[in-house]
Amino acid sequence: MSDQPQAGELTYTRVFDAPRELVFQCMTEPEHLTHFWGPAGVSTPRENITVDLRPGGAFEAVMVNDADGSSYEMHAVYVEISEPERLVWTDPGTGMTTTSTFTDLGGNRTEVRIHQVNVPEPFRSPEAQAGFVTSLDRCADYLSRLVSGEASR
Amino acid sequence: MTAAASRLDDMFIALADPTRRAIVARLARGDATVNELAAPFDMTLPGISKHLKVLERCGLITRTRSAQFRPCHLERAALDEVADWIAENQRIWSQRFDKLDQHLRGLQGMPGTAPPQHGEDIHE
Numbered sequence: 001m002s003d004q005p006q007a008g009e010l011t012y013t014r015v016f017d018a019p020r021e022l023v024f025q026c027m028t029e030p031e032h033l034t035h036f037w038g039p040a041g042v043s044t045p046r047e048n049i050t051v052d053l054r055p056g057g058a059f060e061a062v063m064v065n066d067a068d069g070s071s072y073e074m075h076a077v078y079v080e081i082s083e084p085e086r087l088v089w090t091d092p093g094t095g096m097t098t099t100s101t102f103t104d105l106g107g108n109r110t111e112v113r114i115h116q117v118n119v120p121e122p123f124r125s126p127e128a129q130a131g132f133v134t135s136l137d138r139c140a141d142y143l144s145r146l147v148s149g150e151a152s153r
Numbered sequence: 154m155t156a157a158a159s160r161l162d163d164m165f166i167a168l169a170d171p172t173r174r175a176i177v178a179r180l181a182r183g184d185a186t187v188n189e190l191a192a193p194f195d196m197t198l199p200g201i202s203k204h205l206k207v208l209e210r211c212g213l214i215t216r217t218r219s220a221q222f223r224p225c226h227l228e229r230a231a232l233d234e235v236a237d238w239i240a241e242n243q244r245i246w247s248q249r250f251d252k253l254d255q256h257l258r259g260l261q262g263m264p265g266t267a268p269p270q271h272g273e274d275i276h277e
């Protein structure tokens with residue numbers, strides 16, 4: 001009932017101008033993932049992506065830094081696939097679980113909410129440090145307040 | 154796991170507790186003694202001390218050794234490290250979603266996609 005953030009929870013939300021089914025496909029098909037999975041300056045070639053879309057199936061990617069060729073690996077396992085509204089995978093190495101929720105907003109718009117738990121653990125693996133976690137949401141706001149104006153003395 | 158990653162891990166665990174976050178928020182306004190920190194909480198001094206030890210162990214706060222008061226001091230650089238990590242990950246998801254947005258536009262033939270290649274026929 002409480003909407004208080006648990007530390008260790010990260011959320012990230014974005015609204016896309018696209019139907020929910022299409023957004024879901026993009027998040028689950030290597031042909032699509034290769035176009036966006038790496039952040040700026042990082043590529044994820046199609047052949048580097050493994051998607052076995054079933055509970056217990058693999059979700060793996062090797063991302064390559066465009067500048068220096070260094071690579072980051074992600075090894076996750078799907079937990080739940082409820083097309084087109086929910087997708088859950090977990091990283092057995094870190095214990096971190098990522099839930100993607102796809103909400104049809106109507107008018108061809110879809111909200112994607114990424115929710116991740118077990119945040120401290122990801123620091124245990126280099127691939128997680130490469131960024132398979134999101135912002136600490138409200139905790140991030142809180143910290144930024146501390147770090148900026150309010151904390152200065 | 155690197156020492157830095159382990160420390161960051163410890164800092165996140167330390168910040169996972171609302172009382173400890175409140176202590177950090179209080180110390181952001183200036184150094185304070187254990188008694189001063191305990192005042193707003195319905196908590197014993199040993200209880201507060203336990204929280205302070207967690208914060209101290211991960212490097213978020215330090216305690217000076219002078220006198221019996223040992224005021225607590227927030228280590229801004231350590232807190233910056235946490236904030237930087239969060240910002241970095243926010244940036245990664247943000248860029249990933251920027252790319253996804255472009256990709257979705259391309260799939261649907263919406264504006265905002267890469268311009269057509271020169272020399273190719275453009276069908277009306």
